[in-house]
Amino acid sequence: MSNNVTGFLSVLREKSENALAARSDDKKVVIQVGSATCEHAAGSMDVLDELRKHVKSSGRSDISFRTTGCTGRCSKEPIVSVLVPGQAPVKYEQVNREIAHKIFDSHVQNQTPLVEHALDHSLDEETVKNKLVSEDPVSKNFLNLYGDVPFFNLQNRIAMRNSGVLNPDSLEEYVHLDGFKALAACLSKGDPQWIINEILKSKIRGRGGGGFPTGKKWQMIAGQPEKIRYIICNGDEGDPGAFMDRGMLESDPFNIVEGMIIGAYAIGAVRGFYYIRAEYPLAIKRIQNAINLCRENGLLGENIMDSGWSFDLEIRLGAGAFVCGEETGLIRSIEGKRGQPKVRPPYPAVKGLWGKPTIINNVETFANITSIINFSGEWFASVGTEASGGTKVFALAGKVKHTGLVEVPLGTPIKDVVFKIGGGVFEDRELKAVQTGGPAGGFIPASQIDMEVDFEPLAKAGSIMGSGGMIVLSDEDCMVDLAKFYLSFTADESCGKCTPCREGTTRMLEILNKITRGEAEVADLDKLERLARLCQQSSLCGLGRAAPNPIISAIKHFRDEYVEHIVDKKCRSKKCVALVRYEINPEKCIGCTVCIRKCPVECIRGARKEAHVIDQRQCAKCGQCYEACRFDAVERM
Numbered sequence: 028m029s030n031n032v033t034g035f036l037s038v039l040r041e042k043s044e045n046a047l048a049a050r051s052d053d054k055k056v057v058i059q060v061g062s063a064t065c066e067h068a069a070g071s072m073d074v075l076d077e078l079r080k081h082v083k084s085s086g087r088s089d090i091s092f093r094t095t096g097c098t099g100r101c102s103k104e105p106i107v108s109v110l111v112p113g114q115a116p117v118k119y120e121q122v123n124r125e126i127a128h129k130i131f132d133s134h135v136q137n138q139t140p141l142v143e144h145a146l147d148h149s150l151d152e153e154t155v156k157n158k159l160v161s162e163d164p165v166s167k168n169f170l171n172l173y174g175d176v177p178f179f180n181l182q183n184r185i186a187m188r189n190s191g192v193l194n195p196d197s198l199e200e201y202v203h204l205d206g207f208k209a210l211a212a213c214l215s216k217g218d219p220q221w222i223i224n225e226i227l228k229s230k231i232r233g234r235g236g237g238g239f240p241t242g243k244k245w246q247m248i249a250g251q252p253e254k255i256r257y258i259i260c261n262g263d264e265g266d267p268g269a270f271m272d273r274g275m276l277e278s279d280p281f282n283i284v285e286g287m288i289i290g291a292y293a294i295g296a297v298r299g300f301y302y303i304r305a306e307y308p309l310a311i312k313r314i315q316n317a318i319n320l321c322r323e324n325g326l327l328g329e330n331i332m333d334s335g336w337s338f339d340l341e342i343r344l345g346a347g348a349f350v351c352g353e354e355t356g357l358i359r360s361i362e363g364k365r366g367q368p369k370v371r372p373p374y375p376a377v378k379g380l381w382g383k384p385t386i387i388n389n390v391e392t393f394a395n396i397t398s399i400i401n402f403s404g405e406w407f408a409s410v411g412t413e414a415s416g417g418t419k420v421f422a423l424a425g426k427v428k429h430t431g432l433v434e435v436p437l438g439t440p441i442k443d444v445v446f447k448i449g450g451g452v453f454e455d456r457e458l459k460a461v462q463t464g465g466p467a468g469g470f471i472p473a474s475q476i477d478m479e480v481d482f483e484p485l486a487k488a489g490s491i492m493g494s495g496g497m498i499v500l501s502d503e504d505c506m507v508d509l510a511k512f513y514l515s516f517t518a519d520e521s522c523g524k525c526t527p528c529r530e531g532t533t534r535m536l537e538i539l540n541k542i543t544r545g546e547a548e549v550a551d552l553d554k555l556e557r558l559a560r561l562c563q564q565s566s567l568c569g570l571g572r573a574a575p576n577p578i579i580s581a582i583k584h585f586r587d588e589y590v591e592h593i594v595d596k597k598c599r600s601k602k603c604v605a606l607v608r609y610e611i612n613p614e615k616c617i618g619c620t621v622c623i624r625k626c627p628v629e630c631i632r633g634a635r636k637e638a639h640v641i642d643q644r645q646c647a648k649c650g651q652c653y654e655a656c657r658f659d660a661v662e663r664m
Contacts, residue, residue, distance in 0.1 A: 096278020098191030099432030228404025230416030235389030266465030286393035349520035368568035464493030467573030469580030528571030531562035
């Protein structure tokens, strides 16, 4: 079998190299434009259209276009790269049609890069003269292209090593970057246990939130007597502010497919499923394209890579229910049933899809498998911490200067992610907290941001790693209002099967609403904590048990804000509308009457050129007067 697989891979590589050589991109000016959901939303297709028009009108035949996935530098999109043979690549940020016109005239036509539009101001004379060379064996292709940008060169790219580098729809480009080398190595060995041993050595833990060791999970199913087994990729990314899975599915689909095939071979699965939320149409399209091309080229289906082993994949769409991110709820959804969790044990590894042993891992877990096989489990374990190997991808968002997808080794301090990679708090305001783990996570106060990003430290602080959401909060944010936001999400998404989650989240939300309206008493805070602990201890599934985390961590670290809302009836961040009061400072008011004209409820009194007064009994607290006043006479209390 080894010779057959090796020969198959050689033929596949030769075919791919010939296809790439026919393009002659190494002799052409290559214009690279991002093509992902975030890039499209920023206008990248308009930019691509504009550049194509310029190339067509110029009559030049030595210019080639290349589309890539998301680089992760989301707030600077659309990103356009210009690669001139023999020169360092130049990246441009927030490109529109006008800037595209300038790029073509100045850089493409006259070899003069536009310094003022360079991505993160990375362009300098030295960079233009010298081509960057990275010795990193995994992310060298990415760093050679983007390594001059501080946002990227402080990261370790493993799961996202090809994102922003290759065309997501090109099998040839993926094979050129050692694609399916890992699968060939596994099939040549002919020993599924060897794969599981490498995964165990890597210390990789599930990246979907639970953090269960992946190798142990695969080992559990490998020992089952049942021969019919299934493998599932969980792409049902439902956390608000999380977009890691979408980025990887859209930007490097063949890597996820290869990781799943390797996992299937390791556990003896006969069939695999992608469970992707229907709101990700581009991710679905690219994974389906990758599956189709793999089938056409003998990488899926019967007799994979001439090894004698057969396996196939298909996509199932999620309808957007947050609870289907939980393993047993997801399985029921694939079976065509209502997505509700089941009592465990038995665990899916023993009795899962259609009653057969089933392994479920999320997108990021599968994205790491090929690197573990290619570079060894020991290498992967050396990247992370003593307890957890590898890197973690975070969706960095909120009040931070540089938002986007960030991949760092486990054990990296939160402070480094926020301030070194993220550039610090937006508008240089004071950092208040960092929220991790989405609706099931918690708040890490600014005093603890030296904490390492790892499963155990976050759990001790009352939060979780989750799928990778990381929201930066400033002194403008209200912790009570944020806890209410996350709880309203989980209460709405509760499947309703168990009473602690169904009723507990609803009652907790009622108390939070009372607090933000200024109607609560101190005793309500004790009730809120008791309910949160009860829900945490007695809910059926992990989602219900984690739902109170934002409340518990917020009360633990920011109890004074809760007390202030209840006792003083004030919201220091001015986010709780019912606790906000608008008053007019008579020393600043010149009686221009602008606020009177803007007030929708006519609660402002006063003659022209005299100080006005707001009737607090009628005030709707809409803030129109505050926004309209040009003399800062209206004060928000």
